[in-house]
Amino acid sequence: xxPNANLIKRLYYKHQIIRMxxxxxxxxxxxxxxxxxxxxxLLNKKYSETENSxxxxxxxxxxxxxxxxxxxGSSAGYSFHNSWMDPYPETxxxxxxxxxxxGQYFLDxxxxxxxxxxxxxxxxxxxxxxxxxxxxxxxxxxGTFSSEKILTPNVFNTGQILLGLLRCYSETGDACFxxxxxxAGDWLAEVQNPDGTWTKYTYxxxxxxxxxxxSWPLLELFKVTKNESYRDTAIANLDWVSKNFDKxxxxxxxxxxxxxxxxxxxxxxxxxxxxxxxxxxxxxxxxDTVTFTAEKIMKxxxxxxxxxLPALFDKSWNSVANYSCLTGCAQISLILSKIYLLTDDIRFxxxxxxxxxxxxxxxxxxxxxxxxxxxIQGSYPIYGGYMPMIYxxxxxxxxxxxxxSEENIxxxxxxNK
Amino acid sequence: xxxxxxxxxxxxxxxxxxxxxxxxxxxxxALIEYKPQYKVSQISTSSDLNDEFxxxxxxxxxxSLWAIKMVSRHPILSLNLLLKIILIKPSEKKPRDFLExxxxxxxxxxxxxxxxxxxxxxxxxxxVLAPASAILRQNVLNIPKIGTxxxxxxxxxxxxGMNALEWMILKTEKAYVSVHFVDEGVDTxxxxxxxxxxxxxxxxxxMRVFARxxxxxxxxxxxxxxxxxxINAQRQKYDDGKQYFTMHKKLLGCANKIxxxxxxxxxxxxxxx
Numbered sequence: 001x002x003p004n005a006n007l008i009k010r011l012y013y014k015h016q017i018i019r020m021x022x023x024x025x026x027x028x029x030x031x032x033x034x035x036x037x038x039x040x041x042l043l044n045k046k047y048s049e050t051e052n053s054x055x056x057x058x059x060x061x062x063x064x065x066x067x068x069x070x071x072x073g074s075s076a077g078y079s080f081h082n083s084w085m086d087p088y089p090e091t092x093x094x095x096x097x098x099x100x101x102x103g104q105y106f107l108d109x110x111x112x113x114x115x116x117x118x119x120x121x122x123x124x125x126x127x128x129x130x131x132x133x134x135x136x137x138x139x140x141x142x143g144t145f146s147s148e149k150i151l152t153p154n155v156f157n158t159g160q161i162l163l164g165l166l167r168c169y170s171e172t173g174d175a176c177f178x179x180x181x182x183x184a185g186d187w188l189a190e191v192q193n194p195d196g197t198w199t200k201y202t203y204x205x206x207x208x209x210x211x212x213x214x215s216w217p218l219l220e221l222f223k224v225t226k227n228e229s230y231r232d233t234a235i236a237n238l239d240w241v242s243k244n245f246d247k248x249x250x251x252x253x254x255x256x257x258x259x260x261x262x263x264x265x266x267x268x269x270x271x272x273x274x275x276x277x278x279x280x281x282x283x284x285x286x287x288d289t290v291t292f293t294a295e296k297i298m299k300x301x302x303x304x305x306x307x308x309l310p311a312l313f314d315k316s317w318n319s320v321a322n323y324s325c326l327t328g329c330a331q332i333s334l335i336l337s338k339i340y341l342l343t344d345d346i347r348f349x350x351x352x353x354x355x356x357x358x359x360x361x362x363x364x365x366x367x368x369x370x371x372x373x374x375x376i377q378g379s380y381p382i383y384g385g386y387m388p389m390i391y392x393x394x395x396x397x398x399x400x401x402x403x404x405s406e407e408n409i410x411x412x413x414x415x416n417k
Numbered sequence: 418x419x420x421x422x423x424x425x426x427x428x429x430x431x432x433x434x435x436x437x438x439x440x441x442x443x444x445x446x447a448l449i450e451y452k453p454q455y456k457v458s459q460i461s462t463s464s465d466l467n468d469e470f471x472x473x474x475x476x477x478x479x480x481s482l483w484a485i486k487m488v489s490r491h492p493i494l495s496l497n498l499l500l501k502i503i504l505i506k507p508s509e510k511k512p513r514d515f516l517e518x519x520x521x522x523x524x525x526x527x528x529x530x531x532x533x534x535x536x537x538x539x540x541x542x543x544x545v546l547a548p549a550s551a552i553l554r555q556n557v558l559n560i561p562k563i564g565t566x567x568x569x570x571x572x573x574x575x576x577x578g579m580n581a582l583e584w585m586i587l588k589t590e591k592a593y594v595s596v597h598f599v600d601e602g603v604d605t606x607x608x609x610x611x612x613x614x615x616x617x618x619x620x621x622x623x624m625r626v627f628a629r630x631x632x633x634x635x636x637x638x639x640x641x642x643x644x645x646x647x648i649n650a651q652r653q654k655y656d657d658g659k660q661y662f663t664m665h666k667k668l669l670g671c672a673n674k675i676x677x678x679x680x681x682x683x684x685x686x687x688x689x690x
Contacts, residue, residue, distance in 0.1 A: 302662035345659070346588065346668070353665035413671060 041381030058374030093161030138187030159214030196236035212273025264328025323384025
C-alpha cells in the first residue's frame with residue numbers, strides 16, 4: 001500500500017495534468033470560489049493591485065484566521081482538497097515575527113492600537129504554544145503538529161522556531177522564551193556534524209545549503225546570550241554553505257531533493273540565512289556572495305521580462321518550471337529590498353517592487369470564501385507543482401514581510417514618495 | 418556620407434533623426450524598417466507621444482489588427498490616441514518630406530538575412546539606430562565601414578539600459594544624452610559624445626520628448642564630425658557603469674516628484690519646440 005501511495009504522490013507532483021485532473025475529480029473542489037480561481041489562473045487573469053496597506057491587512061486577516069482555526073499555532077494552510085490543515089510549528093515560529101512587525105506597522109502608520117494589540121497578543125500566544133511542544137532534548141518537532149503523531153525533532157524547523165522565541169523574548173522580556181531558545185540552540189549545536197552540516201534530524205538525511213537559515217537564528221541567539229558556541233556552530237555551517245556557491249552564483253544542495261535545479265523558496269532560505277548572518281558577523285564575503293547571486297536573479301527576471309519568477313532554475317539560471325512559487329517570489333523580493341538597503345543599488349529595489357506588484361495581483365481582496373480571502377497561493381497557477389491547490393501560511397507571511405519592507409523603504413524616501 | 422537608418426517611419430525618434438539629417442543636408446541612402454509584432458504597442462507604451470508627433474503620422478500606419486489587444490488593455494489611452502490623430506485638421510498635418518528620396522526597405526528583424534543582404538548591397542559607411550528591432554549581432558555590426566552609431570538617453574558609461582533618463586533624475590538630479598558606437602553589449606560601445614541637458618520641466622513625458630530631440634540633434638552632430646574626422650571615440654570599461662532596467666511606476670512617480678521640485682526651484686519651463 002505504501003509504495004503505491006508514494007508513486008501516486010510522485011506522479012501528482014510531477015505531472016500538471018494529474019494535478020489539474022485532481023481538481024475535477026474531488027467534489028470538495030466544486031465550489032464557485034475555487035472554480036473561479038482555477039479558471040482565472042488557467043486564463044492568467046490577474047486581480048487589481050491597490051495600496052500596500054490593504055493587501056497587508058487582508059493577508060494578516062487570513063493569517064489571523066489560520067491561527068483562530070487551531071487556537072494553538074498557525075494552520076499550515078488551507079487546501080482545496082482537505083480544508084484547513086494542522087498547525088505547523090516551524091512556520092508558526094517565523095510567523096510570530098510577522099505578527100509583531102505588522103502590529104507595529106498599523107500602529108506607526110495608522111495609529112491602530114486595536115489591531116496592533118490583537119496581533120501582539122496572537123504572537124505571544126503562539127509563542128507560548130511553541131514552549132508547550134518543545135521536546136525534552138531541546139529540538140522542536142518537524143512537520144505539522146498533531147497529538148496523535150510520533151514527534152521527532154527537526155533541525156530546520158527548530159531554527160525557524162528559534163527566531164520566533166527570540167522575538168517573543170525581545171518583545172515581552174519573558175525569560176521562559178529565552179530559556180527555551182537556549183535549549184533549542186544547545187540541541188542544534190549538539191547534533192551538528194564536524195564539517196558544519198546537519199544530516200541527522202533532517203528530512204533529507206544530508207547537508208543542505210538552506211540550513212544557513214538555521215545558522216542565522218543561532219547568531220541571533222549568540223547576540224543575546226554572548227555564548228560563543230552558538231556563533232562557532234553557525235560559522236562552521238555558513239562556511240560550508242558559502243563553498244556551495246559556484247562562479248555563476250548558483251548554489252548546490254539548495255533544493256529539497258533534486259540536485260540539478262533550485263527552488264526559489266529554498267534558495268531564498270539559503271540567501272536570507274547567509275545575508276543576515278553576514279550582517280551580524282560583519283562578514284563582507286557572505287554579503288558579497290548573496291549580492292552577486294541576487295544580481296543574477298535580478299538580471300534573469302528583467303531581461304526575460306518575467307512577471308513572477310519561475311519556481312525552478314537550472315545551473316545556468318534558465319527556468320525549468322511552467323509555474324511560479326509565490327512564497328519564493330516574496331522571499332526573493334524581500335532579499336532584494338534588503339540588498340538595496342545594504343548596497344544603495346536601487347536596481348534591486350526596483351525589481352522587488354515589480355515582484356511585489358505581480359504578487360499583489362494574485363491576492364483575492366473581495367469575495368465570500370473567507371478561507372481564501374487575503375491568502376496567497378502556493379503556486380501560480382494554483383495547480384503548479386509547489387503546494388498545489390493550497391494556500392500555505394508561509395506564503396502569506398513572506399508576502400506581508402515583502403510589502404512591509406517596501407513600505408518602510410518608500411517612506412524613507414521621504415517627500416519624493 | 419553613405420548612411421543607413423534603422424527605424425520605423427511612424428516612430429517619433431525615427432522622424433526626429435530623419436528631420437535632423439535633412440536639416441543638415443545629410444541624406445541617408447535608406448531607411449530599413451522592421452516589422453514589430455504589435456505595431457501599435459511599439460509606440461503606445463512610449464511616454465513621449467506628443468501632439469507634434471501625432472500630427473505627422475496617419476491612422477493606418479500605427480493601427481493594425483493587433484490594436485484590439487492594446488485597446489482592450491488601455492481603452493482610455495487608445496481612444497485618446499485615436500482622437501488626437503483623427504481630429505488633427507488637415508491644415509495642421511505636417512508634411513512628410515523627411516522620407517523624400519530615401520529608399521525604404523522592410524525586414525522582419527534587423528538581424529535577419531534579408532537585412533544583411535540589403536546592407537551588403539548598399540555598403541554603408543554608418544548605420545544609425547533610430548531604433549533597431551533588437552540587440553544587433555556582430556555580422557550586422559561588421560558591415561558599415563565606420564561603424565554603427567546610437568544615441569542614448571543617459572550618461573554613459575554610468576547609466577546604461579532602460580529608462581536611463583529617469584534613473585539619472587532619481588539618483589543624480591541631472592540629465593545627459595550620449596552618442597556611442599554600438600557593440601554586442603547593451604550601451605557598452607565606445608563613447609563619441611556626452612552632453613548635459615537642462616532639467617527644468619516638471620513633466621517627465623515632456624522631458625523625454627526634449628531629450629529625444631536632443632538625441633537626434635546630437636547624433637547628426639556626431640555624424641558630421643565622423644565625416645570630417647573630428648572625433649575621438651572613448652573606450653568604456655564594463656565595470657564603469659551599470660545596466661538599468663525598466664523603472665517601476667512607483668519610482669517613476671519619485672522621479673517625477675523630483676522634476677516638479679526642480680521646476681519649482683527654477684520657476685520656469687523650457688520650450689521644447
